[in-house]
Amino acid sequence: MTERKKLTTGQVAERFxxxxxxVQKWADEGKLPxxxxxxxxxxxxxxxxxKRLALS
Structure with a gap:
């Protein structure tokens, strides 16, 4: 099984x-898994x- 790359909350915030x-709020609300x-x-x-960035 290969490990998929994971991002921290800060890295996701920077991208968006x-x-x-x-980002924490979005995760708690189920908007970001x-x-x-x-x-x-x-x-x-x-x-x-x-994928979500490409859609926005």
Whole structure:
């Protein structure tokens, strides 16, 4: 199984041009799918983020 590239909240915020708290809100509302690390940090699938950026 290959590991897909994951992005941090800050990296996603930079790509969308928004504050990282906005990305956290989107994730909490289910607008952006994410996984959590053992420490509780959000991680976003890079391919999914790029796909959503292309649609906007």
């Amino acid at each position: 041009g928004v504050n990282r708290y906005t 994410c996984t959590r690390t053992l420490g509780g940090d959000r991680r976003f699938d890079a391919a999914e983020i790029e």
